[in-house]
Amino acid sequence: xxxxLSEEERIIQKTARDFATKDLAPVAEAANKEGTFPxxxxxxxxxxxxMGITVPEEYGGVGLNNFSLVLVLEEISRVCASTAVTMSVxxxxxxxxxxxxxxxxxxxxxxxxxxxxxxxxxxALTEPSAGxxxxxxxxxxxxxxxxxxxxxxxxxxxxxxxAGAVIVFxxxxxxxxxxxxxxxxxxxxxxxxSVGKIEKKMGLKASTTVELVFEDCRVPEENLLGEExxxxxxxxxxxxxxxxxxxxxxxxxxxxxxxxxxxxxRERIQFNKRIIDFQSTRWKIADMATAIEAAxxxxxxxxxxxxxxxxxxxxxxxxxxxxxxxxxxxxxxxLQIHGGVGYTEEFLIxxxxxxxxxxxxxxxxxxxxxxxxxxxxxxEYEKSMxx
Amino acid sequence: MKIITxxxxxxxxxxRILINQEGTGIREDGLKYVIxxxxxxxxxxxxxxxxxxxxxxxxxxxxxxxxxxxELIRTALAMGADDAVHIVDPLLENAGPFTSAAVLAxxxxxxxxxxxxxGKQAIDxxxxxxxxxxxxxxxxxxxxxxxxxxxxxxxxxxxLSRRIEGGDEKYETALPAIISxxxxxxxxxxxxxxxxxxxxxxxxxxxxxxxxxxxxKPQGGRAEIVRWLPLPKSGECKIxxxxxxxxxxxxLVRLLREESKVL
Numbered sequence: 001x002x003x004x005l006s007e008e009e010r011i012i013q014k015t016a017r018d019f020a021t022k023d024l025a026p027v028a029e030a031a032n033k034e035g036t037f038p039x040x041x042x043x044x045x046x047x048x049x050x051m052g053i054t055v056p057e058e059y060g061g062v063g064l065n066n067f068s069l070v071l072v073l074e075e076i077s078r079v080c081a082s083t084a085v086t087m088s089v090x091x092x093x094x095x096x097x098x099x100x101x102x103x104x105x106x107x108x109x110x111x112x113x114x115x116x117x118x119x120x121x122x123x124a125l126t127e128p129s130a131g132x133x134x135x136x137x138x139x140x141x142x143x144x145x146x147x148x149x150x151x152x153x154x155x156x157x158x159x160x161x162x163a164g165a166v167i168v169f170x171x172x173x174x175x176x177x178x179x180x181x182x183x184x185x186x187x188x189x190x191x192x193x194s195v196g197k198i199e200k201k202m203g204l205k206a207s208t209t210v211e212l213v214f215e216d217c218r219v220p221e222e223n224l225l226g227e228e229x230x231x232x233x234x235x236x237x238x239x240x241x242x243x244x245x246x247x248x249x250x251x252x253x254x255x256x257x258x259x260x261x262x263x264x265x266r267e268r269i270q271f272n273k274r275i276i277d278f279q280s281t282r283w284k285i286a287d288m289a290t291a292i293e294a295a296x297x298x299x300x301x302x303x304x305x306x307x308x309x310x311x312x313x314x315x316x317x318x319x320x321x322x323x324x325x326x327x328x329x330x331x332x333x334x335l336q337i338h339g340g341v342g343y344t345e346e347f348l349i350x351x352x353x354x355x356x357x358x359x360x361x362x363x364x365x366x367x368x369x370x371x372x373x374x375x376x377x378x379x380e381y382e383k384s385m386x387x
Numbered sequence: 388m389k390i391i392t393x394x395x396x397x398x399x400x401x402x403r404i405l406i407n408q409e410g411t412g413i414r415e416d417g418l419k420y421v422i423x424x425x426x427x428x429x430x431x432x433x434x435x436x437x438x439x440x441x442x443x444x445x446x447x448x449x450x451x452x453x454x455x456x457x458e459l460i461r462t463a464l465a466m467g468a469d470d471a472v473h474i475v476d477p478l479l480e481n482a483g484p485f486t487s488a489a490v491l492a493x494x495x496x497x498x499x500x501x502x503x504x505x506g507k508q509a510i511d512x513x514x515x516x517x518x519x520x521x522x523x524x525x526x527x528x529x530x531x532x533x534x535x536x537x538x539x540x541x542x543x544x545x546x547l548s549r550r551i552e553g554g555d556e557k558y559e560t561a562l563p564a565i566i567s568x569x570x571x572x573x574x575x576x577x578x579x580x581x582x583x584x585x586x587x588x589x590x591x592x593x594x595x596x597x598x599x600x601x602x603x604k605p606q607g608g609r610a611e612i613v614r615w616l617p618l619p620k621s622g623e624c625k626i627x628x629x630x631x632x633x634x635x636x637x638x639l640v641r642l643l644r645e646e647s648k649v650l
Contacts, residue, residue: 007458008583011465015578049580062580 004300005071012068016075019048028080031206032351037162038206041083042117050076050087052115055095060112065307066092066241070248070299077252078259081355082206084252088245089158090114094121096241097167098185101226101234106185110165119164123242124154124186124212125235132368134169134235135177139214141170141184148172148184148224150217153196156362160210161195164188168214169231181231185223192217203354240313242363243320244302250323250359251295254330257352258288261334264347268339275337284333291330295323314376321369324359331356388444388542391495392433393505393517394463395423396456400510410614412481422459425506427575428568432536433504434467435573440542445469449494451479451487457591464586465578471591472498478596478604485608488520493599495525501542503565507532518567528564534571 005013024041031038045051053069055061062068069091077084098110113119130136139152150170160166166186173180186193196211226234262285265276275281298319305312331353335342342349360366398404399419407414422430430448437444448463448471450456460471472494479490495503508515515531522529534555535548547558547566578586596604627642629635644650 007461008587010458011462011578011583011586012580014462015465015580015583019577047579048577049582053580057584062584064580064584068580 009068009071012064013071013075015048016050016072017078019044020075020079024076024079024083028083028206032080032082033205033345035205037208038083039162042086042120045083045087046115046117049115051090051117052095052111053091055099055111055115059099059107059115061095061115065303066244067300067303067307070244070303073245073248074252074255074296074299077249078256080206081249081253081352082204084249085204085246086120086159086207088242088249089123090117090121092241092245093123093238094163094165094167097123097183097225097234097238098165100237101183101230102185103222105222106225110185114165120159120162122157122159122163122166123238124157124160124166124168126154126156128153128155132364134181134232137169137171137181137231139168139170140174141172141182141219143172143221146221148182148219148221150184150186150192150214150219152214154212154214156199156209157212158207158209160212161198161208166212167225168212168219169235170214172228172231176229178232179229181235182228183225183231183234184219185225186214186217186219190217190219201358203351203357239364240302240306240316243316243369244299244306246359246363247295247299247302247316247319247323250320250327250356251292251299253327253352253356253359254288254292254295254323257327257331257334257349257356258285258292260347260349260352261285261288261330261337264342264349265337281337284337288326288330288333291322291326295319295326298322314373317364317369317372320363321366321373324356324366327356327359388436388440388442388501389499390433390436390444390446391498391500391503392426392429392446392448392463392468393491393503394426394430394448394450394456394460395506395509395511396420396450396452396459397423397509397511400424406615406617410616412615420455420459422462423506423509423511425508425510425568425570427506428570428572429504429506429566430463430466430468431573431575432566432568433502434576436502436536436538437469439538447471447498449491449498450474451482451490453480460591461586462578464589464591465582466576467582468589470589472594473591474594474596474599476596481612482604483608483610483612484514484516484520486605488517488524489605489607490596490599490601491517492521492524493601494594495521497599501563502545503527503563505565505567507567507569515567518565522565525563525565528560529567530558530560530564531567532569533566534569536566536568536572 027038049062052061053064057063073084141148141150168184168186171180172182192215194213196213199209265281268275302312302315302319335349335353399421405414433446437446446468448468451474505518530547532549533547534550537546544561548555627635627639
């Protein structure tokens with residue numbers, strides 16, 4: 001598709017597609033089957049500039065925008081959604097947070113290494129009692145001399161056991177729910193940091209999701225991100241980027257599922273007919289293609305809005321909600337078209353079906369997205385009402 | 388060292404090619420185009436030579452093709468080539484090998500060159516003639532279908548290999564020379580994101596036939612494409628059935644002799 005991509009964007013997309021099909025696919029196949037983390041892939045992604053897409057050139061990145069990032073994420077997701085989520089957290093959350101809120105010192109110390117994938121990034125917000133409800137974060141950070149002492153547990157942290165820089169949210173003031181939260185850049189070798197339980201997930205098996213335990217973890221004061229108390233602001237601002245990233249991942253999964261369905265149904269013969277020649281199959285494919293195209297355009301639009309610095313929370317939630325729904329519906333129908341073999345590990349659709357499921361859960365459940373969207377719609381309506 | 392690499396825009400290797408109704412060419416609607424895959428080896432080898440020699444060495448991409456080829460030239464620049472010449476002229480549509488070589492030779496002479504890399508053939512018409520005609524026109528040696536290339540330390544000659552049935556042929560050639568590249572010569576790099584950003588500022592010099600001093604399309608090829616024909620449809624498969632295997636064999640032999648006339 002040419003519109004609305006520029007020449008430069010088409011070349012970016014092609015590099016991502018070629019890398020995904022030639023270099024990533026064979027690694028992804030094995031890593032997903034065995035549940036291993038393909039470290040070597042990230043070195044290559046770093047060389048291509050994919051791990052520092054939005055990091056400014058002066059900090060070793062490429063200096064591109066969110067639009068380029070979603071193009072790349074979609075292509076990578078078509079082949080390996082696990083790699084895409086690791087990349088999305090790294091680019092849209094870790095790099096973004098340090099770039100946007102970090103001091104000059106933090107930017108210089110971390111961004112060049114993140115942009116080349118010398119280290120990977122993670123983002124630790126979720127706790128057993130705080131998921132979508134950010135204000136319930138309990139983990140504490142107490143200032144002592146020129147250090148902060150962190151205590152608490154984070155769960156479901158993507159790349160948590162592989163990262164060299166983890167953005168950690170902790171409470172510097174237990175009494176102030178709104179302004180008592182702060183964010184820190186934590187390295188795994190800071191004393192008191194440890195990796196707890198490693199989750200065994202239904203899908204995304206080539207990514208890791210872990211518990212992080214902080215026991216009197218000592219973080220130098222210069223690793224505070226932004227000011228003390230800015231945590232809530234950072235966490236909320238990060239939602240949009242994270243959601244756009246997962247929306248792009250979703251559309252990649254959906255596209256891959258549809259491609260598999262078309263490929264399979266052209267070959268499978270029943271009652272002396274290719275099953276693609278049955279109307280029931282054709283209609284499924286038409287609905288898949290239409291939803292994928294619509295999801296993609298929602299993502300393109302919100303990425304552009306974000307690049308222009310415009311408010312885009314509603315649009316980010318819409319893109320995430322619709323794209324993740326599309327990923328799940330498409331994977332479901334594509335598996336249905338496969339029939340029995342689609343339920344076996346022999347066929348890619350089995351992995352896509354499992355990988356799709358989480359897109360409606362993480363980075364805000366579909367229910368949370370609907371909450372955000374409806375709230376905005378009502379606000380807009382009320383604003384437009386005459387006094 | 389001045390390195391020239393030739394790049395041709397060709398239909399994607401996986402595209403389904405259909406002949407147009409008039410039989411004058413292929414149907415271009417909806418077709419995806421790529422850099423001729425063998426030209427990617429040429430670009431990569433050019434970049435490797437530049438990296439080895441260093442100094443003010445330069446890789447210039449030369450392309451003859453329609454306006455739309457710009458995107459592919461830009462991709463080559465994003466891989467790392469330094470600049471490009473793009474010859475665009477409506478008169479050059481469906482140009483044969485002689486015409487192409489004559490135009491390319493003019494550009495290459497204007498640009499100056501120490502070595503020329505190109506693909507062993509373009510995967511669209513598979514002629515594999517341009518490099519040979521070009522070598523004649525420029526009066527330089529050529530080595531075709533190279534699978535190994537090594538520049539001497541003084542940069543004045545090169546040692547090459549070409550894979551043949553059952554072995555390798557080793558060559559040594561003086562430079563300047565034209566080398567056509569085969570799969571296996573190297574692993575072409577990707578257009579990285581930093582490369583894509585840098586490529587935006589690199590120059591693509593557009594030239595028409597008139598700019599190159601041609602009053603009309605250079606002619607001189609003695610062969611001409613008269614018509615393009617689609618492949619004949621493959622016949623229906625016939626299954627010979629009989630109660631006894633012997634009878635089936637007899638019937639098959641009869642059909643092969645009388646109907647297909649292959650026996």
